[in-house]
Amino acid sequence: MEKLKNLFPVLILCLAFSINTHSQTNIEAGVRFGDNTGIDATIPLGISPRLHPTVYLDYFGVGTYFDWMFALTDGPSGLKFYPGVGPEFFFENDFDFNIAGNFGVEYSFKFPLTIGFDWRPGFAVTNDFDFYTGNWGIMARYRFKEGGFKRVD
Template sequence: MKKLFLLSLTILGFAFTTSAQNISENAIGLRLGGSDGLGPEVSYQRAITNNNRAEFDLGWRSARDFDGFKLTGLYQWVWLLDGDFNWYAGVGGGLASYDYNNNAFGYDNDDTFVFAAGNIGVEYSFDFPLQLSLDFRPEIGFGEDYYDNNDVDFDVALGVRYQF
């Protein structure tokens, strides 16, 4: 059993080191998805090592009846798929707040909540400084109204970022 465990650790370590991919030092752009009704998010990625990075996203919406923001922070691991294609997975969380007030229907609601998030996706880096990504982010929130009964929310988004 001990030999099997050591062999598994060796293979896993080899897989992680052989698939390491140099990622851009910085990337900034938009993450275009549902963002729980808060619209597109401004997205910033910062490399930590050759295959790890931090991502920060800020979504906000301001309209006649609705105001809100959502701030997300993620730690991501990046692996080479093929050529300029990478896949990544990460964990993190965030903070959000909204205020919905529709006087015509007598509806007034506001909430501030925190949430935990996972993240998995694929990305392509072009020869020029453009990165496209498609990711899936499940979230579980802890607030009074928005996440009743600790429901899981699923967010799918397309990312367009300038790399520098």
């Protein structure tokens, strides 16, 4: 629990800096259901890359992924694919630190709703350095303040 107290202010400062620096961009927030249920958000860092934090509720933890966005040439407007990578911190019984991938597809409607499906495999760095393949999820997010960077179509 002491590690959580030390880590929490750092995470809040990083999130606050991202929001303050890019407040003119589209930020999304919503829910993620699947192997790990949580509160899911995206914070654009430019036209393509974004920060993708998730607070997991069933196995309490925080994951923050850096995603690169891609759209199909001549594909449906609003359909995007993304690979990503980032750290995960879990605080349930013991402290767990993981390095995870984030691979997904999502669709942004013309109204402020994005739905998606993703997979987050990873390596558990603490506790035996295991590879895990779970953590599938579907998500629905609300897009705040349309404007700033244009969505990747």
